[in-house]
Structures are given as C-alpha cells and as structure tokens.
Amino acid sequence: MTDIAIIGGGPAGLSAAIYAASLGAKVTLIDDGLELGGQLIKQTHKFFGSEKQFAGIRGIEIAKKMIQDIKEYDNIEAIANSTVTGYYEDEVITIVQGVNGDILKKLKAKRIIVATGALENMLPFVNNDLPGVYGAGAVQTLMNLYGVVPGNNILMVGAGNIGLIVSYQLLQAGIKVEAIVEALPRIGGYLVHASKIRRLGVPIYTSHTLKEVYGTDCIEKAVISEINRNFEFIPGTEKELEVDTICLAVGLSPLSDLLWQAGCQMKYVPELCGYVALRDDNMKTTKDKIYIAGDVAGIEEASSAMLEGQIAGLNAAVSLGYKCDNYQEQDKKLKAELRELRDNPLSEEIKIGIEKALIRGGRD
Amino acid sequence: MRIKEHPILEFNQKEKVKFTLDGKELEGYKGEPIASALVAAGIKVLSRSIKYHRPRGFFCAIGKCSACLMKVNGVPNIRTCVTKLEEGMKVEIQKGKGDFN
Ligand SMILES: Cc1cc2nc3c(=O)[nH]c(=O)nc-3n(C[C@H](O)[C@H](O)[C@H](O)COP(=O)(O)OP(=O)(O)OC[C@H]3O[C@@H](n4cnc5c(N)ncnc54)[C@H](O)[C@@H]3O)c2cc1C
Numbered sequence: 001m002t003d004i005a006i007i008g009g010g011p012a013g014l015s016a017a018i019y020a021a022s023l024g025a026k027v028t029l030i031d032d033g034l035e036l037g038g039q040l041i042k043q044t045h046k047f048f049g050s051e052k053q054f055a056g057i058r059g060i061e062i063a064k065k066m067i068q069d070i071k072e073y074d075n076i077e078a079i080a081n082s083t084v085t086g087y088y089e090d091e092v093i094t095i096v097q098g099v100n101g102d103i104l105k106k107l108k109a110k111r112i113i114v115a116t117g118a119l120e121n122m123l124p125f126v127n128n129d130l131p132g133v134y135g136a137g138a139v140q141t142l143m144n145l146y147g148v149v150p151g152n153n154i155l156m157v158g159a160g161n162i163g164l165i166v167s168y169q170l171l172q173a174g175i176k177v178e179a180i181v182e183a184l185p186r187i188g189g190y191l192v193h194a195s196k197i198r199r200l201g202v203p204i205y206t207s208h209t210l211k212e213v214y215g216t217d218c219i220e221k222a223v224i225s226e227i228n229r230n231f232e233f234i235p236g237t238e239k240e241l242e243v244d245t246i247c248l249a250v251g252l253s254p255l256s257d258l259l260w261q262a263g264c265q266m267k268y269v270p271e272l273c274g275y276v277a278l279r280d281d282n283m284k285t286t287k288d289k290i291y292i293a294g295d296v297a298g299i300e301e302a303s304s305a306m307l308e309g310q311i312a313g314l315n316a317a318v319s320l321g322y323k324c325d326n327y328q329e330q331d332k333k334l335k336a337e338l339r340e341l342r343d344n345p346l347s348e349e350i351k352i353g354i355e356k357a358l359i360r361g362g363r364d
Numbered sequence: 365m366r367i368k369e370h371p372i373l374e375f376n377q378k379e380k381v382k383f384t385l386d387g388k389e390l391e392g393y394k395g396e397p398i399a400s401a402l403v404a405a406g407i408k409v410l411s412r413s414i415k416y417h418r419p420r421g422f423f424c425a426i427g428k429c430s431a432c433l434m435k436v437n438g439v440p441n442i443r444t445c446v447t448k449l450e451e452g453m454k455v456e457i458q459k460g461k462g463d464f465n
Contacts (some may be wrong), residue, residue, distance in 0.1 A: 033446065070436060099448070101442070119424070129413070133423065134423060138425035142425070149367055174370075175395055186436040217409050218419070255428075318372075
C-alpha cells in the first residue's frame with residue numbers, strides 16, 4: 001500500500017514525486033526505462049522553456065539533479081526497469097519486473113498519477129518495417145546514452161524541433177546526415193537550428209516526404225519525393241538517396257493506455273496530438289483518484305511537464321489530507337507559472353487543445 | 365560501431381562482457397541494453413515477423429514496439445532494448461512467436 005503511485009519517471013513524474021513527498025506523502029515511483037529520467041536523459045542540448053524550470057541547462061543535467069533530489073526523500077520508493085501493465089478497480093496496479101518479465105507485483109495506492117509520456121509516431125511508406133528505420137528517440141538512446149552509432153548515413157524525416165535537434169546531435173557525434181525531408185512547405189522547428197544544420201552542409205527539403213526504402217534485411221537506399229499541397233506525390237520528382245538509416249521525427253502521441261483501461265473519459269484532441277484524458281485544472285481526470293501530468297496529458301515540453309507534475313503532486317497529496325501551509329498560494333503560483341509559460345505565440349495550439357480537454361467546476 | 369569522440373558526452377564505458385548471438389561470441393558493455401550491444405556489433409536483424417518472416421530491427425528503444433523481441437537464455441519474447449546485458453548471456457534471433465526449445 002502506498003499513498004501515491006506515480007507511473008513514469010520522466011520530468012513530469014519526477015516533479016510530482018518530489019512535490020508530493022515534500023508534503024509527507026508516501027510515494028512509489030515506477031518507471032520502465034533502464035534508468036529514471038524519461039526523455040531528459042537523452043537530451044544533450046540546452047533546454048528552451050521556463051527559466052524557473054531549468055531553461056538553458058542540458059536535459060541530462062536536469063535529470064541528474066532531479067534524480068538526486070528523489071534520493072533525498074526516504075518516503076519515495078523509486079523502482080526503475082519495471083513496467084506498469086494494468087489498472088484494476090480500487091487503484092490497484094500490476095507491475096512487471098525482472099530480466100524475463102517473470103516477476104508480477106500488485107500495488108495498491110490511494111492516488112495514482114499517470115505520467116507515462118509519449119510514443120513516437122510511425123509513417124506509412126514502402127518497406128517501413130525494415131531494420132534501420134528508427135524513431136528519433138531510439139536514435140538518441142543509442143547515440144547519447146550508450147555511445148552507439150545508429151547508422152552511417154542517415155535520412156531524417158521531419159524538420160520540427162526534434163528532427164532538427166537530433167540531426168544536429170548526429171552531426172556532433174560525427175555521423176553523416178544525408179538530408180532532412182519535411183512534408184510541410186516550411187520548417188516547423190526553430191530557424192536558428194535549421195540554419196546551423198544547413199551551414200554544416202545538410203540540405204533540408206520542404207514539401208518532400210519519404211516514399212520508399214529498399215534493401216535485403218536492412219536499408220540500402222531511400223526514395224524521396226516532392227508532394228503537393230494535398231500531400232500527394234508529384235510524379236517525376238523522386239530522388240534516390242544512398243542511406244542505411246531512416247530517423248523518424250514525425251511527432252509523438254500520448255501514451256494513454258492505462259487511462260483508457262481505468263475508464264477515464266478520453267477525448268481526441270488534435271492540438272494535443274491524440275487521445276487524452278479530460279482533466280480539471282488540478283490535473284485530476286474524471287476518475288477521482290487518478291491524475292495526469294506531462295506528455296500523456298498532451299504533447300508539449302519538459303518545463304510544462306514539470307509544472308503539471310508539481311500541480312498533480314501537490315493536489316494529490318493535499319486530497320489525502322497532507323498539509324501544505326500555504327496551499328492556496330502555492331497552487332495559484334504553479335498555475336500562474338504554467339499560464340505564463342504558455343503565453344507565447346508558439347503555444348497557441350496547445351492552449352486551444354487544453355481548452356478542449358479541460359473540465360470546469362464539476363464534470364464535463 | 366561506437367562513438368569515439370564527442371564534444372559534450374563522455375562514455376565512461378564500464379566493464380566489457382562476452383555474450384553469444386546464435387552461438388557466435390560477441391562483446392558488449394555490462395548493463396547496456398542487449399539490443400544496443402548488438403547494434404554496436406553491426407547486427408541489424410533482431411527477429412523475424414510471425415507470418416512473412418520479414419526482418420525486424422531496433423525501433424522504439426522504450427520497450428513498446430515488439431521489434432526487438434529475442435530469445436535470451438532460452439526464454440523467448442525478451443524486450444532486448446530494455447534488458448541489461450550480462451556476462452555469458454545466450455541471445456538468439458527469434459523467429460515468429462518464439463518457443464522454449
Ligand atoms: C529530441 C527531443 C528534444 C526535446 N527538447 C526539448 C527542449 O529543449 N525543451 C523542452 O522543454 N522539452 C523538450 N523536449 C520534450 C520533452 O523531453 C518532453 O516533453 C518531456 O520529456 C515530457 O515529460 P514526461 O515526463 O511527460 O514524459 P517522458 O519524459 O517521456 O517520461 C515518461 C516515462 O514514463 C515511462 N513509462 C511509460 N509507460 C510506462 C509504464 N506503463 N510503466 C512504467 N513506466 C512507464 C517511460 O519509460 C518514461 O521514462 C524534447 C523532446 C525530444 C524527443
């Protein structure tokens with residue numbers, strides 16, 4: 001039995017754990033990665049976002065600091081390399097552990113915070129199941145966590161921030177990036193990043209997408225093609241590239257299986273990149289004892305994930321009777337900071353999405 | 365292949381360990397995911413799909429996509445992207461659903 005079970009140890013889960021534990025709640029944090037930290041432990045670049053939430057610091061450093069903080073609380077039990085596979089009535093979750101996945105544990109919690117993050121999107125193209133097609137997260141894991149070269153010559157698909165950042169990280173690791181293709185007519189990520197990459201000799205083809213890859217047992221070449229405004233291939237514009245690796249950076253979807261299973265009311269919100277649970281401004285879902293935070297609540301970024309984690313951690317702990325001396329003030333402060341963070345033109349979509357997923361006073 | 369030099373990261377490689385892939389001896393680092401040791405050794409095909417036996421490789425790296433399911437020490441369907449490499453592990457390319465033989 002634990003007070004609060006937190007599923008996922010990325011920035012959202014770690015922040016929730018620290019906040020709830022600081023108020024005295026007994027917290028169990030479960031993460032299925034080999035190490036805690038979620039996406040953060042792969043990010044070698046300095047973060048954008050809120051200064052109060054570590055902007056300007058490299059992702060890997062932020063993770064180190066938070067993991068250190070976690071260790072300082074006796075009332076946080078952190079379990080890494082363990083997957084939460086199911087939700088049962090009355091806040092019981094099942095946890096699978098062990099090299100062979102042969103240890104099954106049950107845990108009962110008074111509150112659950114789901115902070116499972118996101119899953120990378122796949123793209124339809126001929127032979128997209130060949131070895132050598134990786135998600136951008138996987139490329140980062142190999143290269144930044146384990147120092148392994150994912151391939152010799154890479155085609156990056158997607159010129160949003162992730163595509164641009166991972167391309168740059170590949171170049172830093174001495175790996176060749178043949179080109180970046182982007183289906184939209186313009187680059188989605190920050191232009192400073194794009195020009196840095198172009199200066200290093202990597203072409204960025206907008207209004208282009210990946211059509212096919214070929215090879216026996218692994219990729220030997222890729223065919224890209226220009227597309228029109230309706231995203232249809234324009235015949236005769238195909239180009240062949242000699243690449244052995246495709247890196248897909250075509251967006252993420254909230255990893256919300258456990259929330260479906262728990263019976264939370266879900267809604268498809270395109271601005272949040274998929275199905276998300278409806279929530280109130282305390283990050284509580286339509287299930288009284290289940291909270292959400294981070295990318296699972298809508299694909300956004302680490303600073304907002306941390307703030308949502310803190311809001312969920314605070315409110316879950318207080319709902320259990322743990323005292324926060326100046327609760328009203330703290331709660332207001334966190335929510336104001338989150339609003340401030342989203343108060344820029346780049347967050348317009350997110351704000352529209354959150355409006356659609358928000359429950360105001362009572363149930364939706 | 366391993367990254368030799370990096371402007372930001374240092375890979376303080378830990379202990380080297382030996383393991384086998386379908387009986388062939390390979391080397392990796394203790395505690396890294398089995399699948400990353402395989403990619404570093406130039407191995408791309410980790411399993412074969414159930415119906416058409418198409419090759420499957422490393423894809424998501426977070427234990428979600430099933431492309432890296434392999435037989436490890438006789439046990440099938442091990443997610444090798446989130447399972448730590450240990451000395452003497454017997455790793456086998458899995459065909460289809462896998463079996464205990
Ligand atoms: C290349 C790249 C660059 C980025 N750059 C920036 C940036 O500069 N600034 C910024 O603010 N943001 C950036 N982001 C975004 C940021 O990393 C994410 O928004 C943030 O990590 C989301 O945090 P999270 O805690 O919700 O999810 P995650 O970090 O994804 O963590 C979720 C954790 O939950 C675990 N988990 C999932 N399911 C289960 C389960 N069933 N059982 C147990 N554990 C589970 C996962 O393994 C993972 O460890 C970047 C992302 C990428 C990919």
